[in-house]
Amino acid sequence: MYTIKQAAARSGVSVPLLRAWERRYHVVAPARTASGYRLYDEPAISRLRAMRRLVADGWSPSAAADRLASMPDSAIADDRVAGRSDPAPGGGDPAFEEAFVDAAARLDDARVERLLDEAFGRGSFEHVAETQVLPALEALGAAWASGRVDVAGEHAASHAVLRRLSAAYQAAGRAAPERPILVGLPPGARHELGALAFAAAARRAGLPILYLGADLPVQDWIDAATRTRARAVVVGAITGDDRDAASRVARALHAARPDLLIAFGGRGAPDPQAFAGLGQDGASRNAIRLPNALGESVAVLSAALGFAAPP
DSSP, rough: BBBBBHHHHHOOHHHHHHHHHHHHHHOOOOOEEEEEOEEEHHHHHHHHHHHHHHHHTTTOHHHHHHHHTTTOHHHTTOSSSHHHHHHHOOOHHHHHHHHHHHHHHTTTTHHHHHHHHHHHHSOOOOHHIIIIIIIHHHHHHHHHHHTSSSSHHHHHHHHHHHHHHHHHHHTTTOOOOSEEEEEOOTOOOOOOOOHHHHHHHHTTOOEEEEEEEEEOOOHHHHHOOOOOOOOOEEEEOOOOGHHHHHHHHHHHHHHTTTTOOEESSTOOOOOOGGGGGGTTHHHHHHHHOSSSSHHHHHHHHHHHHTTTOOO
């Protein structure tokens, strides 16, 4: 049997994320000591590892938990869990994605704006950004790679989204926060819309976010963290190409500010276990990886920093 810190280390997830998965999705049901401390057995460790793999492969946390709930411990221990070749449930809206890509291909800016107006008028910022707009941007990138959309169309549509995300970020609070949470991308990383969507969602949830933008040099990360006395940083790594740069930022920040919580976000994020030397109890305190889903990532960061859970 393992304590929660030991379970987090063995499964490769942070303690705050383990608690969030346990509370929200009932992925594991630990035993309790007479003093109330959680204890996790080997099947629980296997479930946590499987949950981590599914979420890293793009499954929403709720869909991944449902998948694991239908599987016996023996199947999970044998690693009969869907991998990267399986479709991730809970994806975007294909009709919206096709309309968005088609409008970008035609350089029809008025239609792009109308599609965004209609989408954000149907639900909360977080829901629309996560389930429609960000998946549509992925479809746009694929269309550009295939030659269906040219550079002008891709830039025009992306900047239309950038304006909406920037407006949401600005509307959530204009004053420079005290001891902020810094959010940005490492040097060389320029695909910032996912990071900006997270910054807006986190600010809307009441977190003191200061968004630093894309392609930020390592020394500027250190200077910003020092000058603002930042309490945490969120380093985005949207693609695998960003992983090494995000790791360099994390190591430099830890050398300058050992007390700083370092959170990684994005599908290219480094494994926090690679930073096991950060802090007295390893990655579980000083380095965490945020889920891909906007709402879940804000909740996990809030819990890690002791803020009240967002509504």
